[in-house]
Amino acid sequence: MKVVCVGGGPAGLYFSILMKLRDGGHDVTVYERDPAGSTYGWGVTYWAGLLDKLRAGDPVSARAVEDASVRWSDGVAHLRGTTTRHHGDEGFGIGRHRLLDLLAGRACDLGVRVVHGHEAEPAEIADGAAGAGLVVAADGVRSALRTRWAGHFGTEVSIGRNPYIWLGTTKVFDAFTFAFVETPHGWIWCYAYRFSADASTVVVECAPETWRGLGLDRRTEAEGLALLGDLFADVLEGHPLTGRGGGEGAPAQWLAFRTLTNRTWHRGNVVLLGDAAHTTHYSIGAGTSLALEDALALTASLHAAGAAPGAGGAGLDAALTRYENVRRAELLSVQSAARYSARWYEELPRYLRLPPERMFALLGQRHSPLLPYVPPQLYYRLDSAAGRIEPLRRLKRWLGPRLAGSLHARARG
Known part of the structure; x- marks a missing residue:
């Protein structure tokens, strides 16, 4: 199968790696409009759970990414001359340029053509000039491919x-x-x-x-x-x-920040990946992880039993639909967390009246759909109590997702 991937960011490069690993006979080309080495951005973050998924997808690139990453496990907040430190989950940071170099090198080693300085025009894709059985739009939040058919995709940006x-x-x-x-x-x-x-x-x-x-x-x-x-x-x-x-x-x-959603993620043989399909607020540090997980899910769907990418037509449509449905379900909790995290910062003065250690504790709770509707001091006391009393912990776990779903449905309605 001939695959054209538009966009040489983490999503596009990792997808190309996974496709070649699944079947070395795939003809895969990645087009990146910017010159090699010109990427903008200093570092990206991810968490330990992503490494397990990357190891399952490609142990070689996973090991290279892990070896090039730095680690931390503490969070520190500076406020009014006070420094508060909390121990948390292990996090990782890697330079964006270094990450792209590693993924591009692995892709090339597997036989992927990575072409820099080439703008893949939407008209070229629409007219079929690329001759591809599958076109992956991994060209970011301002995706030219998605914009060409924005009405079909049902793109909304806030x-x-x-x-x-x-x-x-x-x-x-x-x-x-x-x-x-x-x-x-x-x-x-x-x-x-x-x-x-x-x-x-x-x-x-x-x-x-x-x-x-x-x-x-x-x-x-x-x-x-x-x-x-x-x-x-x-x-x-x-x-x-x-x-x-x-x-x-x-x-x-x-x-x-542009929060982007789409009503559907594919059109014919064109499918959206990463930020071209969805974005989540940067304050939860999940953008790169979600893009790589998209690539894993798309590859798995394409190669699922009865939906091999070479099938084309109905088989391809079924595979792309399955990818979209799987990822939409997995993204629900992350997108909710991102919405409430962004809102927490937009309402920051509400929390800065607290003592610094309490403010930092609620900073760690900013993903909660309950927090905007409960006075901060009361929420802090209830959350502290919930940590000690099992029935309150169960009530919080049960109520949070239901309130988030209800409020999100009301906002969309």
């Missing part, structure tokens, strides 16, 4: 309230770090984590009124970096922040 920016630093954090700083214009905060032995990612976020009040909407990248470096000087400990480096006078690359 824009988040808070502006944010991805930055890097040479400060190496020993834990996943949060820092909250009060300014005359409101609160601004960052999430920071290391992704190599000598570098970390820093994501800065604030409310729109704080962003405008600090002049971050008008400052150049260099001016903004200088101001943010001063605001977070205590946690950076003298290390500079780095941006995209667009040159003197270049604008800062502030963003508004």
Whole structure:
């Protein structure tokens, strides 16, 4: 089978690896519009559970990714001169550039053609010029392939309230770090984590009124970096922040998060993968993991009994439908967690009145659909009690998903 994958990010590259491992006879090409080595972004995060899935999919690339990753197990919050540390699950960080290099190298070793600097035009795909039995749209949240048939896919995009920016630093954090700083214009905060032995990612976020009040909407990248470096000087400990480096006078690359959903994920022989199909708020650190899990699910569906990719027609449609149904079900809890996590930060002043250790405890509970509807002090006391009393733990586990489903259905209606 001839497979064309549009987009050379983690989803597209990993899918190409899995397809060649399933059947070396597949003719697989990955087209990436950007030149090799030009990827934007410092580091990505994932959690231990993903490694088990990657080992099952391809032990070779899983071992390479694990060996190139750094680890942490603590979370630290800085607020009003107080530092609070909690021990948590083991997390991993890896440079995005390094991750793509490893996956592209493995793909090429298996016989995948990885073509950089090539824009696969939607018209080329639509006209069948690619000659592919399967076209995988793994070209991100602004997917050109998905946009061409947005009406068919039923694409919906909602824009988040808070502006944010991805930055890097040479400060190496020993834990996943949060820092909250009060300014005359409101609160601004960052999430920071290391992704190599000598570098970390820093994501800065604030409310729109704080962003405008600090002049971050008008400052150049260099001016903004200088101001943010001063605001977070205590946690950076003298290390500079780095941006995209667009040159003197270049604008800062502030963003508004785009939550994307689609009514369906496939059209004929074109199927959506990763951020082209769905996005989840960056504050839960799941984007890369979900993209790789998409690739695993799509490959498994294509090669399931009775739905081999070479079957085409009804067989291919059944395989793509199965992939979509499986992933939609698996994504429900993650998407709920992402919605409530984003909302927690948008309502941050509600929680900053708490003592720092309680605020940090509720930061860890930000995925809860109950939290926005219960006074924070009361929620903290109830959650503490639930940790000690088994009936309350069972009630919380039972009520949370039901409330999340009810509220989500009401919002969609």
